[in-house]
Amino acid sequence: MELDDSIQTIREYIKNKHSKDNSGHDYWHIERVVTNTQKILNYEKADRTKALLSAWLHDIGDYKLHNGTDRTKELIYPLLSSLEYPKSFIEDIIKIIKEVSYMGGYNTPPTSPEAKIVQDADRLDAIGAVGIARAFAYGGNKGRVLFDPNEMPTEYTEGTSYQKNTSCTINHFYEKLLKLKDLMNTDIAKKMAQERHSFMQKFLEEFYKETGYDN
Ligand code: ADP
Numbered sequence: 300m301e302l303d304d305s306i307q308t309i310r311e312y313i314k315n316k317h318s319k320d321n322s323g324h325d326y327w328h329i330e331r332v333v334t335n336t337q338k339i340l341n342y343e344k345a346d347r348t349k350a351l352l353s354a355w356l357h358d359i360g361d362y363k364l365h366n367g368t369d370r371t372k373e374l375i376y377p378l379l380s381s382l383e384y385p386k387s388f389i390e391d392i393i394k395i396i397k398e399v400s401y402m403g404g405y406n407t408p409p410t411s412p413e414a415k416i417v418q419d420a421d422r423l424d425a426i427g428a429v430g431i432a433r434a435f436a437y438g439g440n441k442g443r444v445l446f447d448p449n450e451m452p453t454e455y456t457e458g459t460s461y462q463k464n465t466s467c468t469i470n471h472f473y474e475k476l477l478k479l480k481d482l483m484n485t486d487i488a489k490k491m492a493q494e495r496h497s498f499m500q501k502f503l504e505e506f507y508k509e510t511g512y513d514n
């Protein structure tokens with residue numbers, strides 16, 4: 300089957316699977332990751348079909364969507380088999396997706412160009428204006444406050460986590476979001492991440508100014 304035809308089918312499948320998501324993995328997150336993947340593909344050598352299909356499917360089996368169980372393999376196998384992709388191709392896609400996840404990728408860098416690209420594309424969607432919006436949406440969903448001055452860093456070094464197990468959303472910037480720019484794999488994503496990072500820093504500066512916690 301042609302890639303475009305597969306993507307039509309996959310899009311409908313994804314729309315259905317991600318429709319009830321409230322963990323930050325809604326359908327539009329998937330579309331944005333695909334768009335980021337397309338941008339990065341303009342600058343990197345990789346298998347375009349594998350990168351794009353992996354981007355479309357990267358969150359489909361995520362444990363957060365399935366009550367704590369990773370279902371990547373069991374969902375992707377039948378789907379891609381029904382679209383007539385061969386076994387070895389499907390195994391490559393599953394490997395790419397496993398390597399993309401933040402936890403795995405944090406300590407173990409991805410091994411294929413496709414996994415590097417999709418991981419960057421996914422991480423780009425966690426930073427910048429979209430990343431800020433997603434963080435507060437996630438925090439709201441968990442019933443967390445935006446900001447708690449008692450959880451302010453006493454001494455802030457960029458990219459370091461300052462308090463563990465705190466519950467305000469602003470803390471998530473320090474435990475994860477401000478670190479992501481240094482974890483990009485590809486040069487173009489590093490450049491895009493830098494812009495989005497600067498925007499987050501400006502946002503935080505303004506937030507502290509408006510709340511009177513800017514020293
Ligand atoms: P991934 O997309 O890599 O699976 P997560 O599932 O950890 O990442 O997060 C999905 C979205 O929710 C991201 O935008 C992330 O920044 C946000 N998020 C995750 N944990 C928190 C948190 N503790 N506070 C605020 N936002 C969070």
Ligand code: NI
Pocket residue numbers: 324328332357358421
């Ligand atoms: Ni994702």
